[in-house]
Amino acid sequence: MDAALHEWNLSPKQAIALQSRLAKQLESRDRIDPVRYIAGVDIGFEEEGAVTRAAVVVLKWSPEAAPQLPVVEQVVHREPTRMPYIPGLLSFREIPAALGAFAKLETRPQLVMVDGQGIAHPRRLGVAAHLGLWLDLPTIGIAKSRLTGTHGAVGDARGDWVPLMADQEVIGAVLRSRENVKPVFVSPGHRLTLETSLEWVLRCLGRTKLPEPTRLADRLASRRDHKASQRRLL
DNA sequence: GCGACAG
DNA sequence: ATCTTGTCGC
Numbered sequence A: 001m002d003a004a005l006h007e008w009n010l011s012p013k014q015a016i017a018l019q020s021r022l023a024k025q026l027e028s029r030d031r032i033d034p035v036r037y038i039a040g041v042d043i044g045f046e047e048e049g050a051v052t053r054a055a056v057v058v059l060k061w062s063p064e065a066a067p068q069l070p071v072v073e074q075v076v077h078r079e080p081t082r083m084p085y086i087p088g089l090l091s092f093r094e095i096p097a098a099l100g101a102f103a104k105l106e107t108r109p110q111l112v113m114v115d116g117q118g119i120a121h122p123r124r125l126g127v128a129a130h131l132g133l134w135l136d137l138p139t140i141g142i143a144k145s146r147l148t149g150t151h152g153a154v155g156d157a158r159g160d161w162v163p164l165m166a167d168q169e170v171i172g173a174v175l176r177s178r179e180n181v182k183p184v185f186v187s188p189g190h191r192l193t194l195e196t197s198l199e200w201v202l203r204c205l206g207r208t209k210l211p212e213p214t215r216l217a218d219r220l221a222s223r224r225d226h227k228a229s230q231r232r233l234l
Numbered sequence B: 001g002c003g004a005c006a007g
Numbered sequence C: 001a002t003c004t005t006g007t008c009g010c
Helices: A002-008 A012-023 A090-103 A127-135 A194-203 A212-221 A223-233
Strands: A037-046 A051-060 A071-080 A111-115 A139-143 A161-166 A169-175 A184-188
Touching (some): A002 A090, A012 A127, A037 A090, A037 A212, A037 A223, A051 A090, A051 A212, A071 A090, A090 A127, A111 A127, A111 A194, A111 A212, A127 A139, A139 A194, A161 A184, A169 A194, A184 A194
Parallel strands (some): A037 A111
Antiparallel strands (some): A037 A051, A139 A184, A161 A169
């Protein structure tokens, strides 16, 4: 709890220094248990941004049912927003709430998919990578837009992808997850290679832009779903 | 100094 | 992220 207090109350300069240190602790090889449950995480906001709303959805993995995986548990956790959005420091704004949601979770997933970057980050520690270290679980980042890195044109067919490069290294993949739609940015977070990350994203991909875990977490975290559930209560 | 910039 | 209805296209 002491470490937590210090980790989330840092100045931008201190936060940047911490990211560089933590990035060295990431495991870039596959270290994953047999997958039974996959979690999707996303964050939304309420009260004009004053309240942070973290959503976690757990799906039961089964190759037969994929990509239609049954939801076995879902949790929403709210808490006061502690810091503004600063490009590159997203994890310090979102992870505290995400950890609160995981604390309420009964199921321990073997794989976590996060809305945001994995190592495709200026200091190689995007929100998915940072969360992976905290949870000590394999994580994959799936972002809807680019934060850093360069890439060529992506093919038009579903499943086409090109490497996302930075400093002569492959930090992720720009994936055409659905035709006629902007590609998504996939990058490994913790305990996974890019190849394995792409395999899991494709396995969980329906005919939508986002793979099921983050698509459902996105919906649960959004303001839209919030109002929908309130309407059902009336 | 001038842009770029996850959610 | 969020504010927001209809509308163009596969």
